[in-house]
Amino acid sequence: MYTRLLTPPVKTSFFLFGPRGVGKTTWVKHNFPRAIYIDFLHGKTFTQLFANPSRIEEMIPNNFTDWIVVDEVQRVPELLNEVHRLIESRHYKFVLTGSSARKLRRGGTNLLAGRASTLFMHPLTAVELGDDFDFTSSLRFGSLPAVLTQEDKDAYLASYVATYVQQEVIQEGVSRNLGAFTRFLETASFSQGSVLTMSDVAREASVGRRMTENYFSALEDLLIGVRIPVFAKRAKRKLIAHQKFYFFDTGIYRTIRPASAFDQPEEIGGICLETLVMQNLRAVNDYLKLGYTMYYYRTITGGEVDFILYGPKGLLAFEVKRKRDIFPKDITGLKMFIEDYPTAKAYVLYGGQSKRYVGNVEVWPIAEALKNFPELLG
16 A cells, blocks of 8 residues: 555544545545444445435444544435534544535535535555656556556556446436447547537537536546636736646546547647646645645637646646757747746646756656655645
8 A cells, every 4th residue: 555645634524535446445444444434335334324314323332432434425415414413413523435526515515514624535646656656657557546456457447437437427317328428528538638618529429518518517526527727817918718628547538538540649648748747736736735726828829838736835837748858949838927927936847857947947857746746836
């Protein structure tokens, strides 16, 4: 087991959200070895509490003072009423894990407002992997913990997409038409790292525009999709209005994306680099509670910065380049951004081997930068 950057609250109940397979259960069992476990993937437990959520109190011994873990809590949203009651009346401490926030939002997560914090878990980061971080493998297969131990990584990822994603779609009531949703998934994969135009995705997937918007929202609720808005605070130039989209992990993206006769390895490689940087930025920001919000920057004239982090600690700009050398012409978008936001710290992460400066822009080898994100972001 790898040591995760995520640290649990000491005294207060909390939600722990993350896609299946990112290591939530392993982390919880490591940090709460004496907890009572209530697992809704266990059929009998699910049936009992789905029929009568108040039965959860019968599963807790009198005078119990340790933690109570409810795994996959989104399967019984009504249980949150009982959890809220037990936190108030018995002062129990709960860990509520989930791989989707969709039903909980509809079922009353707000009932625990002020009573439970929310944490997120992501695929393994370069920092967590340490000496085991394999840059090439991470680009190809992603960073889900189980992938690292699989002899046939492609087969595992194919099974993950086929079973987990489809199961979640059915269980969460996202769509009754699994064929339409599968077409949408494949079409969405061609938008990875790109400015998102709903009408284009809807047309390519042969799905209505409103349904396409619902599907993208569902991917976010299921924690397997991320939409990133454009940074427009105190904008001095005309900017693109649309969001960018990413699947949460490079291996998942490459598995969902069908092969095409028009594929360019350089283009796909660049998208995977962006995705790997994105998932590491999100994880480090969440784990260390740095408070950044992620954006991107793009003007209508084409000036672009891949990732902008804005928060109490400042303003950071990251451009990702696959090429092995960087010249001033490669950082036009960053220069434009720095002109408008002179207090921003700017970084280029590239495929070369040496760390250096181009003007006031720090240039880092990507693998080295990933391992130093806690320092760069902190």
